[in-house]
Amino acid sequence: MIDAIVFKYRTGTPWMELPERFGSWKGAHNRLRMWAVDGTWEKVFTALLAQADAEGDLDWVIPVDSTVVRAHQHAAGARQKGLRPASRTTMPSDGPAAD
Template structure:
């Protein structure tokens, strides 16, 4: 079951394209949803972390990026203050040609 779930997320395939060797894709999907809802994944992660920490295999590295990137208000399509400029009128076909 865990191999089927790992395969799905590793390859990015749709659930319905899960290979038959894993069994029914509906069964795998339902099991994943149930385990997520009842907290099974959190318990598995906690147990794996505790085991790795007890063996000294756990090395905590924390990286925090506080960069904020903002677009200028005009780049984001925000309306400018004040009235909108009138649209440019086009010349009719009887206007003299530029030249």
């Protein structure tokens, strides 16, 4: 099951196109969902991290990206310089009045 799940996410293959060697795609999909809901994945990753940390295989380097992306002032809704034009006056319609 784990190989099927890894293959699906590594290749981006839709579940229904999972190769037959992995068994039923429905079984792999349902197992992934059940393990996500009941906390199995969290337990597995926590155990793997603890084991790798105990063996000294983790450096615990956390990359921090300080990139700032700013929108153009007009895209952000900034007021434009100068006075805003007055709204156009509404002219009455020539049609019949509503009752």
